[in-house]
Amino acid sequence: MDPELEAFIPLFPSADVSDPVTARRDFAELGAAIPAPDADLEIEDRTVPADPDVAVRIYRPHRAQGAIVWMHGGGWIMGNLNTEHPWATRVATGSGAVVISVDYRLAPEHPFPAALDDVYAVLTWTAERGAELGVDPGRIAVGGHSAGAGLAAAVALRARDEQGPPIHFQLLSQPALDDRQETWSARNFTDTPWMNRAKGTALWRHYLGSTPATPYAAPARATDLSGLPPAHIATAELCPNRDEDIDYALRLLQAGVSVELHQWPGTFHGSQAILSAEVSQRQIAELGAALRRGVAE
Numbered sequence: 001m002d003p004e005l006e007a008f009i010p011l012f013p014s015a016d017v018s019d020p021v022t023a024r025r026d027f028a029e030l031g032a033a034i035p036a037p038d039a040d041l042e043i044e045d046r047t048v049p050a051d052p053d054v055a056v057r058i059y060r061p062h063r064a065q066g067a068i069v070w071m072h073g074g075g076w077i078m079g080n081l082n083t084e085h086p087w088a089t090r091v092a093t094g095s096g097a098v099v100i101s102v103d104y105r106l107a108p109e110h111p112f113p114a115a116l117d118d119v120y121a122v123l124t125w126t127a128e129r130g131a132e133l134g135v136d137p138g139r140i141a142v143g144g145h146s147a148g149a150g151l152a153a154a155v156a157l158r159a160r161d162e163q164g165p166p167i168h169f170q171l172l173s174q175p176a177l178d179d180r181q182e183t184w185s186a187r188n189f190t191d192t193p194w195m196n197r198a199k200g201t202a203l204w205r206h207y208l209g210s211t212p213a214t215p216y217a218a219p220a221r222a223t224d225l226s227g228l229p230p231a232h233i234a235t236a237e238l239c240p241n242r243d244e245d246i247d248y249a250l251r252l253l254q255a256g257v258s259v260e261l262h263q264w265p266g267t268f269h270g271s272q273a274i275l276s277a278e279v280s281q282r283q284i285a286e287l288g289a290a291l292r293r294g295v296a297e
Helices: 020-032 081-095 114-128 147-161 184-188 197-208 242-254 278-294
Strands: 041-048 054-061 067-071 098-103 140-145 169-173 231-238 259-268
Touching (some): 169 278, 259 278
16 A cells, blocks of 8 residues: 555545444545645536536636536545535636536435436436537536446446437546446455455445346446446555445446546555555546546547
């Protein structure tokens, strides 16, 4: 493990995801402790008409290039616009793209497909309101971290299958893609910081409820990955999701999809929240740079 990260492990919180209400409270406290950078952005809260309506927060850099519909992490059970604010700000400033942060519904109260429906509604709204939002409808990306990245991959599959809004790029940071947890990293990382096998099992159970997993819930289950948007996939070495993410990247490549895969050595799931670590700073900078490249004309 990276020594700068290892020094913080005793201070890193351990979320008890068996109780979603408590987990949300703890996650909100963690998010509040992370400072947002000073940024020259226009920030606006909007409501996307849907059933039900979806709250979004829009981060608009000056002379913005492209846009991304962005989904927060939190294992589908935690997180909101406020916990994601420090990260959405960094993505916007690092990329120069408009960031549309989505406050999707959370499990277990709202299991799959509620969150995906919310994200798809926001994607459609963004494409339809491009001129009003200052967004080129031909340069809309989707992305997120962890569960949010899994939602981004899922909405790319759904948009392809339903001939929905064209997606220009996928920015997937440590995505949760496979409920089966059969890879080496999913089976063996039982005591890694923040995320481990037992936690992953509980989170998938909350998200799926009584619904069998489909590719729109767990994109690794998709048998056909052709025709999907180019992707940047970032993985952490000590993350249970690592191998399913690498496998997804390889399968995208084999299906003819352009992929940039960045495996970060010595890191663990969510470790970029330790902002003082040099590797975290590089991870955050690379997400912004990858999005800038991904939505460039």
